[in-house]
Amino acid sequence: MPNRTPSATGRKLTLVVLGLAALITTMLCAFALPSLHSGPHRVPIGVTGSDGVPEALRQSADGEAWDVRRYPSPAALREAVEDRDIAGGLAVTAHRIDVYTATAGGPSATSALTALGDGVAAQQGTRATVHDLAPFTEDDPRGAGMTAALLPMIFGGIFPALILGSVFPGHRGLRTRIAGALLFSLVAGAAIAAVLQFATHSVDGNYWLTALGLALGTAALSTTLLGLQALLGMAGFALGGALMMLLGNPLSGLATGPHWLPTGWAALGQLLPPGASGSLLRANAFFDGSGAGLPALTLAVWTGSGIALALLADRRGRRPATARSEAAVARPVGIGG
Structure with a gap:
């Protein structure tokens, strides 16, 4: 009987130590791994324009980063952003590119989409105009x-x-x-x-x-x-x-x-x-x-x-x-x- 108490104490101590180690490991993984692999992942965005616009955009954008969807008009694109069906989108014409964003829905995606719009505009020799359809408030623009x-x-x-x-x-x-x-x-x-x-x-x-x-x-x-x-x-x-x-x-x-x-x-x-x-x-x-x-x-x-x-x-x-x-x-x- 006297020998069982130290043995039971040792087992209990081992379980506690292993449990705490597992907890710290889980905490590290939960905080570190998503941050290390953060970035746009299949972000749904819309495009409207000529027939070749979605295909050209898919070629210029990383396939793992964007989920490109076609919309018939800029009005339909805006409505999809406001309804949160998509995170934003590009309305492409021969003379301009309108970038529709929703910063309050995801500021990081907004920044990446704006950069994508600037890149497409540079390829076409035109300018991109950003329209934030759901911004943060004026008193707290960064949320x-x-x-x-x-x-x-x-x-x-x-x-x-x-x-x-x-x-x-x-x-x-x-x-x-x-x-x-x-x-x-x-x-x-x-x-x-x-x-x-x-x-x-x-x-x-x-x-x-x-x-x-x-x-x-x-x-x-x-x-x-x-x-x-x-x-x-x-x-x-x-x-x-x-x-x-x-x-x-x-x-x-x-x-x-x-x-x-x-x-x-x-x-x-x-x-x-x-x-x-x-x-x-x-x-x-x-x-x-x-x-x-x-x-x-x-x-x-x-x-x-x-x-x-x-x-x-x-x-x-x-x-x-x-x-x-x-x-x-x-x-x-x-x-x-």
């Missing part, structure tokens, strides 16, 4: 405020799960924690939207629509963490927090736009709450809700899944309580002699 909102949104999901779990612990406080997280999400969404729109003037558009989108993003984070914590304990909370911080944060694409990440990383990032929250914020704040459907659905699924995990934990917690009650009823009552 710094919107980018800075990502970490508060993530912590807005982590802190409620941690604090509510301490204030309302155990099985009895589970439903109170879920209700508190949902209520906090509404308040946090309204507060973050107010700061971004009225204090820093970083976003524009319908305030309430933006606030509801931010509330949904916060709810997706907080309910998921609460559900994992209720079902798996602190290990579940740690797993969820690491997933959101170490993968969701660097893969969100909020600063650059999702098309600037490698294809697989970008797809994963948009399926996680931070990436979906960022896309929903862009859609509501700068595109009048265009393109909001998929990120809103993604966040709703995360929110529903978190609540479902909590209800499952609630059901499991009721079983021991019911068993104890039945045992107490069935126990024979002693008769005093």
Whole structure:
């Protein structure tokens, strides 16, 4: 028996060390690899002009960088950009080239598309004129405020799960924690939207629509963490927090736009709450809700899944309580002699 304790301690220490090493390695990969391979990856852009324009553009552009689509007119091209079907486009004529961009949808893609338009114009001996159809606000032309909102949104999901779990612990406080997280999400969404729109003037558009989108993003984070914590304990909370911080944060694409990440990383990032929250914020704040459907659905699924995990934990917690009650009823009552 005395020999087992050091052995068990050694195994536990080994597991902890290996787990921490795996965590640091995952963190390094999540932050470094997408950055090393960043750049335009199949960015959807439109072109309009003579019959040879799309083919010529495909030859001059890197096939891995751009997904070139043909549009019948400049008006159709503009509409596609405003609806977020494409990131931008080129309207090419014999005498000029009009470059249509949407900086708020992805500033890095806008810069690359502008350079592409200048290159095509130089080949034709003409000039390129840039039309930004969805710019950032005048007070925040680089979108710094919107980018800075990502970490508060993530912590807005982590802190409620941690604090509510301490204030309302155990099985009895589970439903109170879920209700508190949902209520906090509404308040946090309204507060973050107010700061971004009225204090820093970083976003524009319908305030309430933006606030509801931010509330949904916060709810997706907080309910998921609460559900994992209720079902798996602190290990579940740690797993969820690491997933959101170490993968969701660097893969969100909020600063650059999702098309600037490698294809697989970008797809994963948009399926996680931070990436979906960022896309929903862009859609509501700068595109009048265009393109909001998929990120809103993604966040709703995360929110529903978190609540479902909590209800499952609630059901499991009721079983021991019911068993104890039945045992107490069935126990024979002693008769005093």
